[in-house]
Amino acid sequence: xxxxxxxxxxxxxxxxxxxxxxxxxxxxxxxxxxxxxxxxxxxxxxxxxxxxxxxxxxxxxxxxxxxxxxxxxxxxxxxxxxxxxxxxxxxxxxxxxxxxxxxxxxxxxxxxxxxxxxxxxxxxxxxxxxxxxxxxxxxxxxxxxxxxxxxxxxxxxxxxxxxxxxxxxxxxxxxxxxxxxxxxxxxxxxxxxxxxxxxxxxxxxxxxxxxxxxxxxxxxxxxxxxxxxxxxxxxxxxxxxxxxxxxxxxxxxxxxxxxxxxxxxxxxxxxxxxxxxxxxxxxxxxxxxxxxxxxxxxxxxxxxxxxxxxxxxxxxxxxxxxxxxxxxxxxxxxxxxxxxxxxxxxxxxxxxxxx
Amino acid sequence: xxxxxxxxxxxxxxxxxxxxxxxxxxxxxxxxxxxxxxxxxxxxxxxxxxxxxxxxxxxxxxxxxxxxxxxxxxxxxxxxxxxxxxxxxxxxxxxxxxxxxxxxxxxxxxxxxxxxxxxxxxxxxxxxxxxxxxxxxxxxxxxxxxxxxxxxxxxxxxxxxxxxxxxxxxxxxxxxxxxxxxxxxxxxxxxxxxxxxxxxxxxxxxxxxxxxxxxxxxxxxxxxxxxxxxxxxxxxxxxxxxxxxxxxxxx
Numbered sequence: 001x002x003x004x005x006x007x008x009x010x011x012x013x014x015x016x017x018x019x020x021x022x023x024x025x026x027x028x029x030x031x032x033x034x035x036x037x038x039x040x041x042x043x044x045x046x047x048x049x050x051x052x053x054x055x056x057x058x059x060x061x062x063x064x065x066x067x068x069x070x071x072x073x074x075x076x077x078x079x080x081x082x083x084x085x086x087x088x089x090x091x092x093x094x095x096x097x098x099x100x101x102x103x104x105x106x107x108x109x110x111x112x113x114x115x116x117x118x119x120x121x122x123x124x125x126x127x128x129x130x131x132x133x134x135x136x137x138x139x140x141x142x143x144x145x146x147x148x149x150x151x152x153x154x155x156x157x158x159x160x161x162x163x164x165x166x167x168x169x170x171x172x173x174x175x176x177x178x179x180x181x182x183x184x185x186x187x188x189x190x191x192x193x194x195x196x197x198x199x200x201x202x203x204x205x206x207x208x209x210x211x212x213x214x215x216x217x218x219x220x221x222x223x224x225x226x227x228x229x230x231x232x233x234x235x236x237x238x239x240x241x242x243x244x245x246x247x248x249x250x251x252x253x254x255x256x257x258x259x260x261x262x263x264x265x266x267x268x269x270x271x272x273x274x275x276x277x278x279x280x281x282x283x284x285x286x287x288x289x290x291x292x293x294x295x296x297x298x299x300x301x302x303x304x305x306x307x308x309x310x311x312x313x314x315x316x317x318x319x320x321x322x323x324x325x326x327x328x329x330x331x332x333x334x335x336x337x338x339x340x341x342x343x344x345x346x347x348x349x350x351x352x353x354x355x
Numbered sequence: 356x357x358x359x360x361x362x363x364x365x366x367x368x369x370x371x372x373x374x375x376x377x378x379x380x381x382x383x384x385x386x387x388x389x390x391x392x393x394x395x396x397x398x399x400x401x402x403x404x405x406x407x408x409x410x411x412x413x414x415x416x417x418x419x420x421x422x423x424x425x426x427x428x429x430x431x432x433x434x435x436x437x438x439x440x441x442x443x444x445x446x447x448x449x450x451x452x453x454x455x456x457x458x459x460x461x462x463x464x465x466x467x468x469x470x471x472x473x474x475x476x477x478x479x480x481x482x483x484x485x486x487x488x489x490x491x492x493x494x495x496x497x498x499x500x501x502x503x504x505x506x507x508x509x510x511x512x513x514x515x516x517x518x519x520x521x522x523x524x525x526x527x528x529x530x531x532x533x534x535x536x537x538x539x540x541x542x543x544x545x546x547x548x549x550x551x552x553x554x555x556x557x558x559x560x561x562x563x564x565x566x567x568x569x570x571x572x573x574x575x576x577x578x579x580x581x582x583x584x585x586x587x588x589x590x591x592x593x594x595x596x597x598x599x600x601x602x603x604x605x606x
Contacts, residue, residue: 001470001471001474002474002478002483004483004484005471005474005477005478005483008448008474008483008486008487009470011487012448012487102443103443106442107442108442108443232461232462233461235456235459235461236461238445238449238453239453239456241441241442241443242439242441242453243436243439243440245405245434245436245439246436246439248405248425248429249403249429249432249433249434249436250429250453250454250456250457250509251425251426251427251428251429251430251456251457252425252426252456253425291443291444292444296443296444296445296449297445297449
């Protein structure tokens with residue numbers, strides 16, 4: 001091998017090592033943040049109380065926490081832990097589906113909400129909330145949100161398909177159309193709800209308050225399987241991001257693969273939105289930052305997005321519930337902090353990354 | 356190894372291509388020339404199976420092209436599309452390595468032998484010096500050389516190039532055509548290239564296909580076909596031929 005080539009090989013290896021170090025760093029930071037987060041909150045619990053409750057619940061040995069009052073146990077295990085886990089899972093899910101949508105839409109500025117699936121989820125949720133407050137029904141919000149997401153996905157795919165072919169530009173257009181119609185539908189529901197509008201608005205803002213273990217049980221299979229599939233097929237996503245014609249000439253069936261990833265990405269987005277409402281910017285910023293800061297290779301990008309997305313949303317949710325006197329919905333926090341950050345990132349980009 | 360038989364194709368109601376018959380074999384460098392909109396890219400898309408003919412057959416290695424699974428096809432045919440642009444910041448080396456994808460099982464890494472082969476190709480195309488730069492940040496001509504290297508890394512008996520040299524400076528154009536020529540002569544590959552540069556086509560092709568209004572105007576050995584008369588009839592320009600050297604365009 002030539003001198004130039006071996007020099008490049010060495011720097012490639014160094015970079016791979018750096019990615020591994022960053023991966024482990026993010027992982028430990030995430031675990032640490034989870035542990036610290038359990039102790040944070042209005043009810044001040046000592047680390048000892050927290051660790052006893054956790055130890056008892058995780059190992060199943062009740063005697064470990066026998067001296068802790070039941071309501072403290074409930075605060076830790078039934079209020080804080082599900083909320084923290086939902087933040088981690090939703091953050092990871094949104095970041096990974098963001099990375100997936102960026103690749104299949106060939107647009108580094110796409111996010112999980114680009115093709116309107118999230119608006120579908122929000123519309124479904126709005127219908128359920130509206131029916132509950134106005135008609136006195138008891139319709140569960142989460143399944144309605146999921147159903148709304150899937151109906152809108154089907155709609156978007158049907159509109160985007162021409163002569164049996166789905167192109168990325170058609171998907172974006174169809175997503176925008178379906179999204180705006182559904183937004184108008186939501187505005188209609190809001191105005192029809194009159195003074196009860198707050199319930200719908202609050203849900204739409206995106207919040208992780210009072211999420212339960214049921215939500216976690218819904219999130220886990222979707223997010224774990226979704227992230228797993230994306231990591232497993234990461235190299236195929238790289239090829240897809242080159243464009244439909246290129247993908248085909250490199251032996252990837254663009255239509256089949258596009259559909260597969262649309263469904264994976266949409267499922268993850270749908271379940272995240274149906275549990276947490278519209279939480280903006282995590283799905284755009286996390287993969288974007290890693291792509292332009294570290295690497296575009298999905299084999300690295302997706303695992304790092306999983307960790308960074310979970311970490312970021314957990315931190316944002318901690319700000320939302322602890323730092324401020326009034327609980328501000330986490331969706332507002334992520335957009336308030338994420339927006340300006342993105343502007344900065346966007347203005348800085350073009351100056352290149354040091355490979 | 357590739358045969359187009361009685362192809363009819365249309366984008367709209369009117370037939371654009373009719374009664375098209377072409378043959379391509381290994382060990383031959385063929386250039387496709389013609390004015391804008393004469394059907395060059397359409398032929399490329401028919402050859403690669405991207406477009407389906409209304410009638411007639413495209414036969415690749417004795418099989419109808421549409422019956423070949425895309426992965427198998429990608430192991431036998433590499434295609435550089437026109438204006439292929441990459442929106443994501445991959446390094447040039449990463450882009451070249453993607454050429455190995457059709458031959459790789461999922462999750463299998465790149466071994467040292469392949470790494471050395473890749474670097475050897477990058478040396479041939481003079482892309483080694485910027486292997487670590489981002490594909491989004493190199494110039495158009497440099498990016499084309501990287502994509503061309505990816506085509507070489509794909510290591511297929513057939514290479515199809517749709518205006519693969521359009522953004523390159525003249526020196527690199529000559530060099531890259533030389534690289535392609537070596538692929539034909541030393542590795543018995545078939546190279547089919549759509550080109551606009553008449554002199555490059557003249558100097559490097561074994562055979563020329565000239566297109567006009569969706570028809571093959573002439574198809575034959577370079578020296579016989581590249582005549583001032585044919586060029587006038589196809590492109591509407593007057594040229595002066597300097598035998599063995601090229602053409603001067605007269606205005």
